[in-house]
Amino acid sequence: MGYLVGVTALWAFSFSLIGVYLSGQVDSYFAVLTRIALASLLFIPFLRPRMLGHRHILALMGIGAIQLGLMYVFFYQSFLLLSVPEVLLFTIFTPFYVTLIDDAMEGRFTPFYLLTAAFAVAGAAVIRYQGVGSDFWLGFLVVQGANACFALGQVAYRHLALRLPEGLPQHSVFGWFYLGALALAVIAFGLFGNSQMLPTTGVQWGVLAWLGLAASGLGYFLWNKGATLVDAGALAIMNNALIPAGLLVNLLIWNRDADLPRLALGGAIIVVSLLVNEWWVKRRHAASPA
Numbered sequence: 053m054g055y056l057v058g059v060t061a062l063w064a065f066s067f068s069l070i071g072v073y074l075s076g077q078v079d080s081y082f083a084v085l086t087r088i089a090l091a092s093l094l095f096i097p098f099l100r101p102r103m104l105g106h107r108h109i110l111a112l113m114g115i116g117a118i119q120l121g122l123m124y125v126f127f128y129q130s131f132l133l134l135s136v137p138e139v140l141l142f143t144i145f146t147p148f149y150v151t152l153i154d155d156a157m158e159g160r161f162t163p164f165y166l167l168t169a170a171f172a173v174a175g176a177a178v179i180r181y182q183g184v185g186s187d188f189w190l191g192f193l194v195v196q197g198a199n200a201c202f203a204l205g206q207v208a209y210r211h212l213a214l215r216l217p218e219g220l221p222q223h224s225v226f227g228w229f230y231l232g233a234l235a236l237a238v239i240a241f242g243l244f245g246n247s248q249m250l251p252t253t254g255v256q257w258g259v260l261a262w263l264g265l266a267a268s269g270l271g272y273f274l275w276n277k278g279a280t281l282v283d284a285g286a287l288a289i290m291n292n293a294l295i296p297a298g299l300l301v302n303l304l305i306w307n308r309d310a311d312l313p314r315l316a317l318g319g320a321i322i323v324v325s326l327l328v329n330e331w332w333v334k335r336r337h338a339a340s341p342a
Contacts, residue, residue, distance in 0.1 A: 055278025056290040059271050064297035066267045068306050073259045079249035080128045081241040083260060088120060088230060088237045090264025091272065095227035103217070104225050111212055112225065113232025119205020120229075120272065121236025126198035128244070133191030142195035144176035147288035149203035154284035157211055165285040168329040175321030176292040179299065179314050206279045206287060213280040226273050285329040293322055 074083055101109070134142070147169035155161050209229075213222070251257050279287050296319035303312075 055274045056282065056287070056293075059275045059278065060290065060294050060297050062271050063267060063294055064301040066263060067298045068301055069259050069263065072306060073256055077249070078251050078256055078260075079241075079246040080131075081124075081237075081245035082247075082250060083263075084124045084128070085234075085237045085241045085245070086260045087264040087268040088233045090261065091269035092227065092230040092234050094265055094269040095223065095230055095273070098223050099227035100224045103220060104228070108212070108216065108225075109228050111208075112228035113235070115205050115208045115212065116229035116232035116234075117236045118201050119209070120233035120268075121240065123198050123201035123205070124237070125240045125244075126194050126201060130191055130194040130198065133194060142192055143199060144173050144292055145196065146199040146203050146291045147172050149200050150207060150288040150291060151284055153200075153203055153207045154210070154287075157207060162284075164332055165283075165288065165329075168285050168325045168332075169288040171325035171328070172289040172292045172322050175318040175325065177318075178321060179296060179311075179318030203291075206276065206291075207284070209276045210279050210284075210287075222277055223273065226276075229272070229276070230269075283329075285332075286326065289322060289326045289329060293326070296322065 070083075074080075104112075130142075148166070151162070151165040151169045155165070216222075216225070251260060282290075296315055299315055303315075
């Protein structure tokens with residue numbers, strides 16, 4: 053859980069950095085390409101190709117292409133169809149995908165995980181709900197594509213990690229994850245990017261460097277590592293814990309308007325859902341035969 057909490061704090065700064073220094077100023081697809089390229093460069097020196105077979109290498113690249121590359125294709129396309137509040141609202145459904153995909157991979161159905169995920173979604177909805185327009189169905193489906201890609205990548209990595217050679221240092225093979233995402237990001241920039249909107253200031257390049265090396269590089273590695281150490285219910289809930297964290301950072305540093313009563317109530321609901329999930333998992337393990 054410590055990895056997920058730490059990355060949540062790290063990612064909480066990303067939204068404000070993007071909104072203040074990049075959004076509307078730097079092409080989104082170039083920003084994505086730069087972030088993934090820097091993350092790849094961070095992990096390539098640690099890459100040990102001989103430590104994995106071709107099947108595992110392709111699996112890691114596929115997970116990276118889906119969790120980062122394809123997710124961003126959907127995510128940035130959604131801004132052409134929806135307002136920013138609508139996009140943010142529709143991203144709160146990610147916990148449902150995490151729990152359902154994990155159950156599907158395990159060949160089971162765990163209603164309690166879905167229930168705690170629903171509470172987490174409710175908490176995020178309390179924070180984020182601002183109403184939606186009437187022409188949003190296509191945009192809704194596009195955002196759900198992004199949510200499903202991010203959830204599938206997390207859960208797939210959890211399952212793949214169990215099949216990797218025992219004692220294998222994850223940082224020595226995680227570069228394949230970023231190289232898979234990089235391949236798809238290059239295609240996305242070629243299809244949707246605007247080469248007339250490249251960074252023009254040192255601050256913009258600095259923000260991209262931070263987002264690429266810290267948020268994308270260390271962030272996704274530690275998040276996926278943390279995903280292997282918790283159950284699906286806790287993972288689903290932590291996907292929405294980022295919302296109150298991001299709003300708090302934005303409020304304290306950039307002094308943006310925020311609905312503090314909603315933030316407090318929604319954050320409390322998410323924390324309670326996490327505590328209830330942890331209590332249930334411990335009770336289930338205690339009841340299991342040794």
